[in-house]
Amino acid sequence: MISVILKGHDFVYEVFELLRIFFVNDEIRFIDEKALVDDQSLLIESILYKNNHSYVVETNIKKGDKLLSSSVINEAEKIGVKDFSEKKKLKIAVKMSIYEAVTKVVEMKAPWGILTGVRPTKVVHELIDKGYNDESILEILLNNYKIFKEKAKLILNIAKLQRKYIYPVLKTNFSLYVSIPFCPTRCVYCSFPSNPLDKSKNYVSEYVEKLIYEIDKVGELTENMKINTVYIGGGTPTSISISYLEKIIDRIQNVFGTDNIAEFTVEAGRPDTISRDVLIKLKKLGIDRISINPQTMNENTLKLIGRKHSSKDILEAFSLAREIGFRNINMDLIVGLPNEGVEDIIKTMEFIEKLKPDNLTVHTMAIKRASKLNESLNDFKLSKQKEIEKMIDITRKFAYEMGMYPYYLYRQKQILGNMENVGYTVQDKECLYNILIMEEKQTILAVGAGGVSKIFFPDENRIERVPNVKNLNEYLKRVDEMIERKKKFIKLLT
Known part of the structure; x- marks a missing residue:
C-alpha cells in the first residue's frame, strides 16, 4: 500500500500516474491525515508552499517514523521553460521532486522520467514551436523532465523528421x-x-x-x-x-x-x-x-x-x-x-x-x-x-x-x-x-x-x-x- 498526502496543490492525476510507474503492483491511495497510515505502508508527502515570494516544492517518503528520502526544489516557479504558465511549471516541479525522492528508494528505472503521457514527442513539438534549438530542448528534457539521454535524443529526432508531414496545420x-x-x-x-x-x-x-x-x-x-x-x-x-x-x-x-x-x-x-x-x-x-x-x-x-x-x-x-x-x-x-x-x-x-x-x-x-x-x-x-x-x-x-x-x-x-x-x-x-x-x-x-x-x-x-x-x-x-x-x-x- 502506498499512501499519498498532497499539501498546497491538487495535482492528483499527475502524481498518481507518475507513482504508478514505480509502484506497478501496489495500491496507491490519496489520504488527508497521516494518522490513516499504518506502520507497514509507505507514505509519500508532496508539499507546495510559498517562502519569501517564491515557491518551494518538497517531497518526503516515510515508513513509520523513519524518513527514507526527501527532495526539495526552491524557486519552483522558475523551472525550465520560461514560456510555460506558472501552474505548468509548478506541476513539473512537483513531479520532479517526487521523482527525485522515489528513485532513491526503488530499483525500478524510469527511462521517460516524469513524462507519463502517451505522446512524449508532443513536448518536443511544443518546444520547437516556441523557438528552442536542439541543445536547449535536450537540456530541458534531461534536467526538467528527467528523461534518459537516449530517449531524449530519440524523440527529438523523431519530432524533427515529422514536421514536414504535419505542417502547415490546416483546420479543414x-x-x-x-x-x-x-x-x-x-x-x-x-x-x-x-x-x-x-x-x-x-x-x-x-x-x-x-x-x-x-x-x-x-x-x-x-x-x-x-x-x-x-x-x-x-x-x-x-x-x-x-x-x-x-x-x-x-x-x-x-x-x-x-x-x-x-x-x-x-x-x-x-x-x-x-x-x-x-x-x-x-x-x-x-x-x-x-x-x-x-x-x-x-x-x-x-x-x-x-x-x-x-x-x-x-x-x-x-x-x-x-x-x-x-x-x-x-x-x-x-x-x-x-x-x-x-x-x-x-x-x-x-x-x-x-x-x-x-x-x-x-x-x-x-x-x-x-x-x-x-x-x-x-x-x-x-x-x-x-x-x-x-x-x-x-x-x-x-x-x-x-x-x-x-x-x-x-x-x-x-x-x-x-x-x-x-x-x-x-x-x-x-x-x-x-x-x-x-x-x-x-x-x-x-x-x-x-x-x-x-x-x-x-x-x-x-x-x-x-x-x-x-x-x-x-x-x-x-x-x-x-x-x-x-x-x-x-x-x-x-
Missing part, C-alpha cells in the same frame, strides 16, 4: 479511420473492438450497410473539407469477405474522391485472412499500403496468444503481397509476449530481416484492462524490465541494420518495463496516418463501432474526442447518434 484537412471490428479469433492481449467471427458473422452484412451509411453522412458533413489519408483498421479488416471490403472502399473513394488521398492503408493483419484473391482486389482498388502483422514468429507463442496461423503462413502471405505488387508493407511485432525472452525476439527479427518490410512497428507488451491477459496474469510468465530493455535494444539494432529509422513513437499505460512503441521505416515510406494520429495536429474522423474521432482546433491547440460506441449491437441501433455526435464539432471547423 482531415483523415478518415474506418473500424472493422471483426477477427478470426481474439488474441489474449487485445483490447480493441473485436468480435470473433464464429459468434458474430451474422452481423457482418448489416454492419457494412450501417458503416457505409455513416461514411455517406460524414461525406456530406465534410464537403468543405479536404481528406488527406484513409486507414481501415480493426479488428482485422480482411477477416470479412473481400466483397464487403470492396463495397466499403468503393464508397470511400466515391464519396471523398481519390485525388486528395495521399495514403490509403488496409490492415491485412492476420495472415490467415489473406489470399491471392484478396490481395489482387485490394491492389486493383488502389490500396497502396497494407499491414501484415506477425506479432511473433514463434509457433508456441502464436498458439498461446490465440493466433490461428503459423510463421509459415506469415512468410507466404508477405511473399504473395510482394509478388502482387505491394511496395509499402508494414509488419507489427510485440516485445514481451507471454513466455518470450531474448532468444525468441532474435528469432523473430531474423525472420523479419529476410522479408525486408517497408515499415516495422515494435510494440512493447501492455496489460490492457479489457484483455483476457489481464484477467489471467498468473497463468503467464512476463518479462521484467531488464529483459524488456534487452529485447527492445535487439529490435532497434535489427531495424537499423535493415536501413530503417524511427519515425513515430507512443507509449501506453501498463506498458512492460516502462518502455515505448516505435515505428521504423525505410526511406520515404513513413505512414502519414500514424504520424497524424499520434501528434494530434489534424482532425481524424472515425466511422464504425469503437472508432474515436479527434477533432482538432488549431487556433486553441485543442483536441475534442468524439467516440462511437464500442458494442456492435449498440452501434447498429445508434448509428444516427454517432453521426450527430460528430456533426456539431465538424460544423465548428467549417
Whole structure:
C-alpha cells in the first residue's frame, strides 16, 4: 500500500500516474491525515508552499517514523521553460521532486522520467514551436523532465523528421479511420473492438450497410473539407469477405474522391485472412499500403496468444503481397509476449530481416484492462524490465541494420518495463496516418463501432474526442447518434 498526502496543490492525476510507474503492483491511495497510515505502508508527502515570494516544492517518503528520502526544489516557479504558465511549471516541479525522492528508494528505472503521457514527442513539438534549438530542448528534457539521454535524443529526432508531414496545420484537412471490428479469433492481449467471427458473422452484412451509411453522412458533413489519408483498421479488416471490403472502399473513394488521398492503408493483419484473391482486389482498388502483422514468429507463442496461423503462413502471405505488387508493407511485432525472452525476439527479427518490410512497428507488451491477459496474469510468465530493455535494444539494432529509422513513437499505460512503441521505416515510406494520429495536429474522423474521432482546433491547440460506441449491437441501433455526435464539432471547423 502506498499512501499519498498532497499539501498546497491538487495535482492528483499527475502524481498518481507518475507513482504508478514505480509502484506497478501496489495500491496507491490519496489520504488527508497521516494518522490513516499504518506502520507497514509507505507514505509519500508532496508539499507546495510559498517562502519569501517564491515557491518551494518538497517531497518526503516515510515508513513509520523513519524518513527514507526527501527532495526539495526552491524557486519552483522558475523551472525550465520560461514560456510555460506558472501552474505548468509548478506541476513539473512537483513531479520532479517526487521523482527525485522515489528513485532513491526503488530499483525500478524510469527511462521517460516524469513524462507519463502517451505522446512524449508532443513536448518536443511544443518546444520547437516556441523557438528552442536542439541543445536547449535536450537540456530541458534531461534536467526538467528527467528523461534518459537516449530517449531524449530519440524523440527529438523523431519530432524533427515529422514536421514536414504535419505542417502547415490546416483546420479543414482531415483523415478518415474506418473500424472493422471483426477477427478470426481474439488474441489474449487485445483490447480493441473485436468480435470473433464464429459468434458474430451474422452481423457482418448489416454492419457494412450501417458503416457505409455513416461514411455517406460524414461525406456530406465534410464537403468543405479536404481528406488527406484513409486507414481501415480493426479488428482485422480482411477477416470479412473481400466483397464487403470492396463495397466499403468503393464508397470511400466515391464519396471523398481519390485525388486528395495521399495514403490509403488496409490492415491485412492476420495472415490467415489473406489470399491471392484478396490481395489482387485490394491492389486493383488502389490500396497502396497494407499491414501484415506477425506479432511473433514463434509457433508456441502464436498458439498461446490465440493466433490461428503459423510463421509459415506469415512468410507466404508477405511473399504473395510482394509478388502482387505491394511496395509499402508494414509488419507489427510485440516485445514481451507471454513466455518470450531474448532468444525468441532474435528469432523473430531474423525472420523479419529476410522479408525486408517497408515499415516495422515494435510494440512493447501492455496489460490492457479489457484483455483476457489481464484477467489471467498468473497463468503467464512476463518479462521484467531488464529483459524488456534487452529485447527492445535487439529490435532497434535489427531495424537499423535493415536501413530503417524511427519515425513515430507512443507509449501506453501498463506498458512492460516502462518502455515505448516505435515505428521504423525505410526511406520515404513513413505512414502519414500514424504520424497524424499520434501528434494530434489534424482532425481524424472515425466511422464504425469503437472508432474515436479527434477533432482538432488549431487556433486553441485543442483536441475534442468524439467516440462511437464500442458494442456492435449498440452501434447498429445508434448509428444516427454517432453521426450527430460528430456533426456539431465538424460544423465548428467549417
